[in-house]
Amino acid sequence: MEIGLTVGGSIERLAATAEGFEFVELSVGESAYGPGDADDELRDALDASDAELCVHLPFDQVLATPVAQLNDAIVDYLAELLEWAGGVGARKAVLHATMRNPHDTDQRPTFADQLSAVAAAGDDAGVEVVVENVGHQARGLPLSVLGDIAEETGTAVCFDVGHAYMEGGDDAIDRFLGEHASRVSHLHVHDVRGRGDTHLPLGAGEVDYGIVAEHLSGFDGTAAVEVFTDDVPLLEDSARRVRDHLGNGA
Template identity: 70%
Template sequence: MDIGLTVGDSVDRLEATAGDFAFAELSIGESAYNPSETDDTRLQNALADTDANPCVHLPFDQVVATQVPQLNDAIVDYLGELLSWAGTIDAQKAVLHGTMRDPHDTDQRPTFARQLSAIADAGEEAGVEVVVENVGHQARGLPLSVLGEIAQENGIPVCLDVGHAYMEDGDDGIERFLKEYADLVSHLHVHDVRSRGDTHLPIGAGEIEYEQLAEYLPRFDGTVAVEVFTDDSPLLRDTARRISEHLDSTA
């Protein structure tokens, strides 16, 4: 298990904080780190200080599927270009939000599945594993159980954002998902929340019962990204220690 740190689009944050972690997860594309507009030399030097290949996060605002075939083709092409670039920095994983223009339109879910598979294929061609992240608490996010079903049917690994799952359906929702789909989880986003807000607190400062992860993810050998909105290194390291203890508790 490698424990890393999400750094948003900030090379400054990567340089300041990621040295304490095995890898950094960098947000790329629209409204983030744009490879086509940026000299990669500084990024490459910053990444060299971590112990494992980086991860990337594909554009937050880009839905995976719409009702317009031409737009869907363009989405796959655009994300494919970003994945090709991610391959040049030896990214191990690319996180993709599980979103569509209308997640409640059940007739469009097969389109989402086809889009997801095409994007995953583009990642495989670039040498990057695409993992689909649950954002069912957001307006365009597929419900957690639906995302798990589609991912399972199409052989797509999952980035389980524990905080997002809690905001959508509480600790019970996390447990239900892990009972059914724990084997799909390749990547974790870990943080804590209060009152169902997307607050990205250090683990232990909020309401999530992280102890339940140990039952369903024993000896987890995937990647874990600490997604806490602070540059306070001791707090970041404390969350890393806590998640390590939870996931190692049955080893």
């Protein structure tokens, strides 16, 4: 298992916090880091931190709508970002599982087609696309639906532990991983309180990471600490706790 750190769209945060982590996950595109804006600075920060790169694709727009022209434009936009990401050496790209109306069952095949198209663009660019569960959000697909579509399309999953807890508690974590652990290539790890506090350091909330360990012990993918602080000791402590739970990988 490789442990990294989400840094939003900020090269400054990357430079200040990434040392000692094996990779960073940089948010790109709309409302985040603009590809080409400061690529030399990005490369310098990665080299100084001795960290590899993953990216988080934009989430301002949904992945699937009922309008074919919009869907085509979304895929084209994400494909451009993936081509850039591959060019700067990114390994993985996280994509939110969202659609205009996630409860419209008739539109779920459209979502599957969109997901397949973006994943294929990632393959062309040499970047693994991993689809992230955001079922606690208004436009996020429910965990069970996302799991089925990921299996159907053969798409890797970014399993966000805290998001799953927000959607259905520890039971939701257990159900999803019990059925779809083999699809999980990437993790977002943070802690959550049921009252709505999220992206807390591990141990500060209510998530039972023992359940995650039952299904992903020896996990050999990537795990990004997604804790919203620049306090390096807190970030390092969360990374240590993840490693203690999941082991060193295969």
